[in-house]
Amino acid sequence: MFTSPDAIPATYPVGIFDSGVGGLTIAAAIRRSMPDERLLYLGDVARQPYGTKSPRTVTRYAVQAAEFLVEKGIKALVVACNTASAVALDAIAERFPHLPVLGVVEAGADGAAKASADGRIVVAATEGTCRSQAYERAIARRREGARVRCVPCPLFVALAEEGLTDGPIVDSVARHYLGSLFDGSEAGDCLVLGCTHFPLLAPALARLAGPDVTLVDCAEATASMLVRRLAGREAPPGGGGLQLISTDAPERFARMVGKLFPALGPAPEVELADL
Numbered sequence: 015m016f017t018s019p020d021a022i023p024a025t026y027p028v029g030i031f032d033s034g035v036g037g038l039t040i041a042a043a044i045r046r047s048m049p050d051e052r053l054l055y056l057g058d059v060a061r062q063p064y065g066t067k068s069p070r071t072v073t074r075y076a077v078q079a080a081e082f083l084v085e086k087g088i089k090a091l092v093v094a095c096n097t098a099s100a101v102a103l104d105a106i107a108e109r110f111p112h113l114p115v116l117g118v119v120e121a122g123a124d125g126a127a128k129a130s131a132d133g134r135i136v137v138a139a140t141e142g143t144c145r146s147q148a149y150e151r152a153i154a155r156r157r158e159g160a161r162v163r164c165v166p167c168p169l170f171v172a173l174a175e176e177g178l179t180d181g182p183i184v185d186s187v188a189r190h191y192l193g194s195l196f197d198g199s200e201a202g203d204c205l206v207l208g209c210t211h212f213p214l215l216a217p218a219l220a221r222l223a224g225p226d227v228t229l230v231d232c233a234e235a236t237a238s239m240l241v242r243r244l245a246g247r248e249a250p251p252g253g254g255g256l257q258l259i260s261t262d263a264p265e266r267f268a269r270m271v272g273k274l275f276p277a278l279g280p281a282p283e284v285e286l287a288d289l
């Protein structure tokens with residue numbers, strides 16, 4: 015193992031993981047801002063969803079995913095999952111003290127604290143993220159007096175994994191979870207997409223929240239955080255590329271990635287791995 019971040023070769027890829035396709039919303043933002051970096055993406059589809067599992071189980075899965083990527087050789091790790099960031103980030107950082115490790119909750123909280131006009135912030139997330147109260151704490155550190163309501167929306171994960179990102183079914187599930195939160199005097203003025211799968215449903219969520227509500231996702235802010243963390247250790251120009259690994263059903267994963275992230279081609283190559 016390397017003893018300092020500077021000892022890790024700059025040509026090593028950035029490791030990224032999530033329970034499934036959601037973390038690719040983060041990978042896509044990283045590609046846009048750092049096109050020369052090689053990205054190694056792991057979707058732990060065999061064990062998804064993470065959002066309904068206990069903190070102990072999510073921590074175990076997340077540390078195993080991190081170990082797998084570290085063994086492959088990475089120069090930084092992005093935990094592209096709010097649930098794992100909320101409950102397992104410290105465990106991962108402790109396990110790999112010399113690796114830059116970034117989560118996504120701080121980025122989302124930062125975006126919300128800046129974007130909310132009156133501090134009435136709705137966070138749509140998984141059950142695990144809401145239970146952890148990680149968003150409430152991270153927003154309170156940045157914005158005193160903010161009123162944060164975290165709403166578990168577990169079916170959004172299943173819809174995104176199914177490639178069902180818009181239309182009447184999505185509208186109806188969105189109304190079920192969030193329908194009452196953007197009316198009246200306590201109406202939210204900002205909606206945080208506090209799960210990396212949720213930006214895939216953004217058009218439907220924006221329609222439901224209405225034109226006065228700002229949508230915040232973690233992707234761009236996480237990419238900017240990574241740019242800062244890798245300053246001076248950037249990959250040489252001309253590299254780039256995204257390697258995909260899944261822990262089950264690689265053909266299905268490839269099909270869904272192709273559908274949801276068309277820029278990657280209709281059926282990108284996906285390697286199968288056991289953790």
Ligand code: DGL
Pocket residue numbers: 032033034036037062063064065066094095096097098140143171208209210211
């Ligand atoms: N995309 C993940 C998150 O940001 C996990 C979704 C799930 O597996 O429940 O929370």
